[in-house]
Amino acid sequence: MSAFPELHIRLPAWVDDEIDTAATYPTDEARMALAIALAHANVVHETGGPFGAATFEATTGRLISVGVNMVVPGRNAMLHAEVVAFMMAQARVGSFSLGAEGLPAHELFTSCEPCAMCLGATHWSGVRRVVWSATREDAAELFFDEGPVFAASYEYLRERGIVFEGGVMRSEGRAVLVLYRERGGPVYNG
């Protein structure tokens, strides 16, 4: 019997009912709509914070993984939507990097601008492109403190080949944050 726990990380049960895992998501709008739908459903089902993410093959639009924020119910501050989506994607492709030799290019779509941890995680993830909807400023209005991210952080990662695009379908992404606040969802920080 180990002194240390074994961790089990599983997506909420509603994901299988509400997400079409066999569909392809050909456009940026379709991919972002999925990330935002995940965030919205996570709020409505009260299974975590107002954040959703998904990874795709860039060219085909094949869905590789999804993630939602599970920090409070999972008692695990690392379970941001982006981190969950990366871990699930790497398990699915069978490599620690979505940029491993022989794999097609992958992208992350997320309903809100990544925090410092998740932006750091993109560095190791192997994705080539990161797209978000609501901005850091939108999250800050809800008192989520996204941590130490600077213009230089993006510049550093761009130099290493990752493309970033923010504010795609921003009003829809922001609406999920507002909904969460209206429902009185818990806001946690460090």
Next chain:
Amino acid sequence: MSAFPELHIRLPAWVDDEIDTAATYPTDEARMALAIALAHANVVHETGGPFGAATFEATTGRLISVGVNMVVPGRNAMLHAEVVAFMMAQARVGSFSLGAEGLPAHELFTSCEPCAMCLGATHWSGVRRVVWSATREDAAELFFDEGPVFAASYEYLRERGIVFEGGVMRSEGRAVLVLYRERGGPVYNG
């Protein structure tokens, strides 16, 4: 049957044999020696990269969790020693924050300066103090690219109450990195 995997995260089997989980670690040196011993054992057992970490109650020195790098064998780029130690600690205290009301102050000791992801994770972890041994420059000599961390990153987190101290027992921490290189361990990046 879910379309998405359930993730299981478990420390290597040698941890229970080699770590005294019932001991207390009263001094900074004792705490750092444990983090470095974890990194060293992880190299010798070939169970991951040359990095180890542990969390403690600040005052009593009670060991709460340990972590080692499990990126390559775990096929999961998020499994840095610090992230594993945080997740294990939060599971053990039963909260998403080691700074939750009613808990004593907690500290992280890590054998090498945190990368951008792990530094971002400290923001959410609830620890009050982070201490490392080998530096970012030592890691860079092995071609590990620690990501976008700047003086302003530390300043941001210090303003939110986290204390940072680097270079404690640096030569011992650095020696583990050198050992890993000499043994030809894999170096991965994004």
